[in-house]
Each structure stands twice: as C-alpha cells, then as structure tokens.
Amino acid sequence: MNLLRDEDLAAAFDHASRSYDTLVAANPGYHAHLRRSVRRLQLPRHGGGLRVLDLGCGTGASTAALTRVLPDAEIVAVDASAGMLERAAAKRWPPGVRFVQSPAERLAQAGVRGPFDAVFAAYLFRNVADPDAVLASVHDVLAVGGRLAVHEYTLSGRAVDRAVWTAVCRGLVLPVAALLGDGDLYRHLWRSVVQFDTAGDFADRVRDARFTDVRVLPLPGWQTGITHTVVARRPAVGAEAVR
Structure with a gap:
C-alpha cells in the first residue's frame, strides 16, 4: 500500500484544510485527548x-490544546501545509x-531555532518520510532536560485494535472523505x-534517538489501543553516554 509523501501529501492537506476541522470534530474525544497529552508534558x-x-x-487543534493547558x-506552531x-x-x-x-525536517532553514522547553507533536511522525531525522531535529532544538510529547495513532499490536481502526x-471516515473530494488523503x-510503528516500536525509536524517561501512555474511549501519548526527555549533558 503506497503512501503519499512530501509535496503530494502537503497538497492533499492543503485541499482538505477547508473541511478538516469539521471531520475531526466528529471524532469523540479528539480535542480532550490532545489536552490530556499536553498535560502529560507536566x-x-x-x-x-x-x-x-x-x-x-x-x-491549530494541537495549538488550541497547548493554549488551554499552557x-x-x-508557542511556535509549525506545519508544512500552507492551506492548513x-x-x-x-x-x-x-x-x-x-x-x-x-517541513518538520527543515526547521533551521525556516528560522525555527531552540532551545525549546518542550516539543509537542500530534499526528506527525507517521506522515514524515524519515521519522528518525525528525526525532534528531527535535532532540537538537530541545533544551537540556526539555520534554517531548508525541500524540499519535500508534497501534498496540493487538489484532483487535487494528480491526477497530480499519x-x-x-x-465512516473514508466514505465521508470521498464525498468531500479528499479520499486520497x-x-x-x-x-x-x-x-x-506499534506504540512499543515507536518508544524504542525514541530511545534510539537519545531520549530518556520514555513512557507510552494510553488514551481513553474507542481509541484505547489505537492512540497513545509517548513522552520523553532530552537528558542532561553527559547522561547520554551512560545510557
């Protein structure tokens, strides 16, 4: 199954931007889950x-969650899609x-520079071509001891959760999107x-990117086992060498 990438994906998000808020609002708990993940930054x-x-x-759904909790x-909010x-x-x-x-991979070229005390990334990593490169960029812009929260559809690995998602x-989602002309996205x-990645595999990916205190936290409702918050921290200077 081929995925959209780079310019094609950005263009698809541009086209879908007009109806995106309406569709996500129909997802029970969508905004409350984002706020919960922001609170997990502590x-x-x-x-x-x-x-x-x-x-x-x-x-701006994730931005709204950040402004509610913090x-x-x-807040510096970044996205690759001009329409969104x-x-x-x-x-x-x-x-x-x-x-x-x-794009998340080219923050420095856009003038987005750290240090940041925290990075919040919602529904991002599965849509980038190189998640490891983005994690490296996030590590670099975080202050020492800075916190990361990734709010993402990362399946538990259980067959039932994959079946519910599909x-x-x-x-529901694909028929409505097709009517709106956004079926490809x-x-x-x-x-x-x-x-x-499954939630556990993504947590391992975050550890491999030199983050510590990595935890996988579930979210409630129908998305249990489907959506998780992965939280982590950029370690203190010298701590990476003794992991």
Missing part, C-alpha cells in the same frame, strides 16, 4: 516563561502564539497508521 507555571514547539500543528507559554496553516493562523490566538510554514475508517491516513 510543565510548571501554566507554561509561564517557557517556549514550546507545536510541530505539525495542522489547522496559557502563559510562548492558513486556517490555523486565521483563528484568534493569544499574543504568545506564532505560526511558521516549514472498521472506523472504512465504515484519508486513505493515506488510514494506511499510515496500519503501516507505522
């Missing part, structure tokens, strides 16, 4: 004095929020979950 002082990178912000943080980013930037935001168009996509999104 940042102090409502984010006061902290810089947070929202990597793969889309139309209203006093400075236009929708996000058009919404009302606190003064500490800034949007930047850039049933929801084929029975949502077929990609279904396949990307099936073909991506």
